[in-house]
Amino acid sequence: MTMRFRPVRGMRDLLPDEARGLIRLFDLSRRLASLYGYEEVILPTIESYELFAAKSGGEIKERMYTFTDLGGRKVVLRPEATASVARIVASKMLGYPKPLRLFYIVNLFRYDEPQKGRYREFWQAGYELIGSGRALADAELIEMLSRFMEMAGLRDHRFKVGHVGVHRALMGIFKVPEHEQDDVLGFIDRDQWDEAMKILSSYPAELRDVLTGLASVKGGMDKVFEEAWEQLSRYEPALRELERLREILRYAVMLGVPRERLFIDMGFARGLAYYTGVIFECYSHLRVALAGGGRYDKLISLFGGPDMPATGFAIGLDRVHLAQVEAGVSYEDRTFKALVVLAGEDERVVRLAGEALRALRGKMGARAVLDVSARSIKRAFSYASAQGYDYVVVVGRREAEKGVVSVKNMKTGVQVEVPVEELPERLPD
Numbered sequence: 001m002t003m004r005f006r007p008v009r010g011m012r013d014l015l016p017d018e019a020r021g022l023i024r025l026f027d028l029s030r031r032l033a034s035l036y037g038y039e040e041v042i043l044p045t046i047e048s049y050e051l052f053a054a055k056s057g058g059e060i061k062e063r064m065y066t067f068t069d070l071g072g073r074k075v076v077l078r079p080e081a082t083a084s085v086a087r088i089v090a091s092k093m094l095g096y097p098k099p100l101r102l103f104y105i106v107n108l109f110r111y112d113e114p115q116k117g118r119y120r121e122f123w124q125a126g127y128e129l130i131g132s133g134r135a136l137a138d139a140e141l142i143e144m145l146s147r148f149m150e151m152a153g154l155r156d157h158r159f160k161v162g163h164v165g166v167h168r169a170l171m172g173i174f175k176v177p178e179h180e181q182d183d184v185l186g187f188i189d190r191d192q193w194d195e196a197m198k199i200l201s202s203y204p205a206e207l208r209d210v211l212t213g214l215a216s217v218k219g220g221m222d223k224v225f226e227e228a229w230e231q232l233s234r235y236e237p238a239l240r241e242l243e244r245l246r247e248i249l250r251y252a253v254m255l256g257v258p259r260e261r262l263f264i265d266m267g268f269a270r271g272l273a274y275y276t277g278v279i280f281e282c283y284s285h286l287r288v289a290l291a292g293g294g295r296y297d298k299l300i301s302l303f304g305g306p307d308m309p310a311t312g313f314a315i316g317l318d319r320v321h322l323a324q325v326e327a328g329v330s331y332e333d334r335t336f337k338a339l340v341v342l343a344g345e346d347e348r349v350v351r352l353a354g355e356a357l358r359a360l361r362g363k364m365g366a367r368a369v370l371d372v373s374a375r376s377i378k379r380a381f382s383y384a385s386a387q388g389y390d391y392v393v394v395v396g397r398r399e400a401e402k403g404v405v406s407v408k409n410m411k412t413g414v415q416v417e418v419p420v421e422e423l424p425e426r427l428p429d
């Protein structure tokens with residue numbers, strides 16, 4: 001009996017055409033990391049349940065892939081990666097000079113309802129700036145994310161920015177404990193204001209009023225700060241947080257983020273419970289968030305480290321790819337693809353083919369593929385043509401004697417002999 005298998009619901013097989021777009025985004029996010037001085041770390045896929053139980057926020061916690069391993073440990077497939085980074089910093093990187101700039105590419109697992117742009121396994125590139133509590137650090141990240149979107153060809157992107165430090169300061173004035181603050185922010189994130197207010201029902205009505213009033217304050221920088229300032233004028237600690245938000249955004253503009261890309265929403269919260277300050281998401285024409293992040297000053301101390309301010313963001317690479325496809329963004333592919341075919345397999349031929357492959361790949365980063373099949377040269381040509389190769393390079397005994405290779409331009413049909421050391425400059429037009 002034969003058996004047929006399909007991927008488990010919410011999981012995807014990405015065949016070369018689909019994988020290619022995502023892999024280009026891996027490359028792009030690595031390039032961004034190196035441009036801004038972020039060093040890559042490789043994180044484990046499986047973490048202990050407790051790592052996320054404390055501060056990842058109700059919604060994410062409920063949707064984790066949790067299981068008991070054969071050693072009886074309660075573990076999860078990571079639903080996000082900031083907690084892992086905070087764990088590593090708290091336990092292994094205390095001696096490193098600060099601020100630390102760390103970068104990662106990870107696949108994450110959340111038992112979300114599958115739909116467009118929402119999968120149960122998806123990819124993120126994340127950037128964490130650890131050890132600086134300054135507004136300039138948050139501004140760097142916002143500018144960096146904006147730069148990424150530019151590089152990805154999504155010029156219409158914009159930011160939604162909020163600051164949970166304002167909400168926390170207000171709740172702090174009324175002595176709301178931190179875990180209740182987390183729950184309130186979690187409900188606000190899901191737009192469940194009734195539930196959020198229910199938690200606060202035993203506190204003075206004034207708190208609920210000022211929080212709901214604040215939620216309607218949104219728009220561009222000048223308008224928002226004026227309105228929010230007025231509403232918060234009697235709450236000094238909240239005003240200080242608001243001032244911090246203004247400082248961050250002013251720096252972000254100074255670093256190069258166009259002002260009109262910044263949309264402030266004082267009723268904005270994010271699902272992860274560890275945020276303590278500025279929070280932001282990035283959108284394009286696609287209605288779902290492409291990236292999100294914020295400041296989390298208490299997570300590292302929660303994991304046993306010292307008090308260490310930190311801020312970061314993660315880009316949802318699957319969604320960025322989707323947005324690129326919908327916007328018709330295409331990368332200009334300046335490199336070409338060549339198939340190197342062997343006519344004979346004696347040592348001189350294979351050595352010369354090796355030289356040709358190295359020359360093609362090395363100088364221009366061209367894709368050069370060695371034909372390892374035993375098909376005839378004629379068949380190799382038909383294969384190359386069907387697969388969209390730009391050139392076929394034939395290496396045989398005759399060529400090996402002369403130290404040349406025969407190169408055919410598959411589009412024009414022109415074929416010439418080229419000394420191997422002149423590859424790839426002398427390819428036929």
Ligand code: AMP
Binds near residue numbers: 110119122293
């Ligand atoms: P978060 O880790 O929740 O801050 O999310 C950061 C980014 O990851 C979001 O802005 C999305 O682009 C992406 N993302 C979150 N959940 C999913 C999912 N289920 N499928 C695809 N992308 C996701």
